[in-house]
Amino acid sequence: MKLKIYLFIAVGSLAFMAPSCKKGLEEHPYSSLDASSVFGNEDGLKKTVFGIYDAYVLKPWLYQFFYFSLTETGHQYASFGTGGAAYDIDLYYRFAETPSSTAGSLAWTQMYTIISRANSVIANAPKVVTDQAAANKYVAEAKVLRGYAYFNLVRLFGDVPIVVNEITSLSQKDDIFGARKPIATVYALIVEDLTFGEANLPDLWTGSDVGRVSSGIAKAILGKVYITMAGKPINKTENFAKAADKLKEIVGTANENKYGFGLLDDFASVFPVSNERNKEFVLTFGQFYNSSNTNANIMPFFFLPFEQNIFGLSYKLYELYEPGDTRRDVTTIPSIINANDGHMLKYDQTQPAYVDATTNKLFGLQRAGIAYGKYDRTFRSAGAPPWGYNTDYSHMRFSDVLLLLAEALNESNKPAEALPYLNRVRARARASISNITDQAQLRDAIRKERRLELTGEHTTVFDIRRWGTLPAEIAAMSPNQIQNKDLNPYNPKLELYPVPQQQLNSNPALVQNPGWQ
Structure with missing residues (x-):
């Protein structure tokens, strides 16, 4: 029929x-x-599977x-x-x-x-x-x-x-x-x-199938599910141990090679469009703009300060980072060239607002937050609509996995085992190494680290x-x-x-x- x-x-x-x-x-x-x-036939089935992914990026604007x-x-x-x-x-x-x-x-x-x-x-x-x-x-x-x-x-x-x-x-x-x-x-x-x-x-996909969910991705999500079940409103704390066991299956040199995961050496290299689908991204949903696919990613349009910027971050998040932490100027945008006129915009916390360095006038509203910067800052293609950016949507990175593992172990009364996973994330960011072994203090440190590392990433x-x-x-x-x-x-x-x-x-x-x- x-x-x-x-x-x-x-x-x-x-x-x-x-x-x-x-x-x-x-x-x-x-x-x-x-x-x-x-x-x-199987080709039709495969296309229908891809239709599920497509539903994750429906009407991106x-x-x-x-x-x-x-x-x-x-x-x-x-x-x-x-x-x-x-x-x-x-x-x-x-x-x-x-x-x-x-x-x-x-x-x-x-x-x-x-x-x-x-x-x-x-x-x-x-x-x-x-x-x-x-x-x-x-x-x-x-x-x-x-x-x-x-x-x-x-x-x-x-x-x-x-x-x-x-x-x-x-x-x-x-x-x-x-x-x-x-x-x-x-x-x-x-x-x-x-x-x-x-x-x-499969453990991971290769070639044109890269980006499809794999066994490793399922394990990563499952670990996050367990740790969520351990907290409110379910409060089944035995799930912390389940989360730790599951996440360990994808962490460590051998496991990371097996499932294609890992941290990049430089935090700033994680997010550019030119490096999408790198090993740090666990779960992403692809977007690209061209003449036949104009429904791409509108997020940079709403976040770059010279576009229709309607979301910002309070300056106290900027101040939460240590000097030298490479995540600060990637997560936030303290300065940027206005692609519309070529002027430098700098965030002035005493206003607080962005200031046009050429005219020395306020740019945008006073009290506006500092802009969120993890979406690639490459300006959209000439002639592209506002949603014509090419940045993929990231829902989970490997640093999230490491911090979840640290949290699961700490809540399982194993702070000494948890600490190296926290420090692996901090070391990559060129932040100071933590020596905390007290469970309550380490809990606070891990929660703070999730803000420093993952703000803006649906967490x-x-x-x-x-x-x-x-x-x-x-x-x-x-x-x-x-x-x-x-x-x-x-x-x-x-x-x-x-x-x-x-x-x-x-x-x-x-x-x-x-x-x-």
Whole structure:
């Protein structure tokens, strides 16, 4: 039967719907091919797998930007940019989001889009490829990508609906209009997906397949899942030992060679477009701009101070780095040439603001934060739209793995074993070597190091939540970091984002998170 396949987001469940589906619900054409064409041979199956990756970079001017709003703006070092705060950053960096905020709705939609595509591959791969080991490889790839989507959802929203079946009919009401499942149940599925992935995927991919999830990537994500489960809200501290054991499988000379991981010698060489997909990137999603692919990466447009800069970092993060720490002037942008007029812009903390060194006038808004700089600073190609930057989206680097391992070991009462992994990260950054052996002090040092190393890389809000430190984060903020100085106080409801109102309206089985009703 020939189907026109539509992506239908209802409550987090996804169904393939005909064009006549209910107005007000989001419909996105996915394919007009019949199922036998899509899954008619292994080449079609492989393309469908690549469609899962594609869902991670859908509409980059929307999904990736708003995902950053959710994961990197609600903390003590967040501020507004030279152009002021805009879009949902204006809400999330001052803790003023609502169930109707765009970012939460887009994240929910995107993650269930990924899940839907993964479920189709999982259901059809064994029908297309008769060799079980070969079929399992495709299934494993889809399960890792699905597991990572659920990992994002559960950290953002808590309890969420679980959909593991391919949806091909409106009669599948339990999948389409499913209720939220407990956090522990969601994590059990995530662990199951990632465990299957690490067992059935190659250690690493080569050639044109570089960038696909591998056994090593599955292990890295699984280690992070375990350490997250050890913290709030689950608080199963036995998972620290599981995290340490899992992460050790990919750390050390032999393991790093086996899985293709490692630290580069120079922190500044990690992020340029010319060096993408280097061994330090564990999980990235590719972006490039050309005349046939104009939907590339808009993030530098919102972060470079001479573009439409709407996000910045407070100067106290700049001051948190030791003199000589090579990460400081990569993570932040103390000075940069304005690509529009050739003038040097320098950040002056006494203003605080950027100053045009040629005219000696303020550039942009006063009190704006110092710009975030890890996205490659090469200006977009001539004629490219604002989103026409080529930088990939990084979701996990190997330094994250090392710091997670240090944390897992320290929380397992092994601070002496943890310390070398912390120092490996610090040594690469030309920072001083730590001699801390006290568990509590080392805990603080590791948490600080995650800020110094990973700010802006979709880790900060998730770290704060699992550590239970959000009240301290907000207490450490100043209204001067906020454009209109309207900083909201801590409220326990802020530990999770609200279920998007659009999903509540569509699915009567859903209930809102506490405090957001």
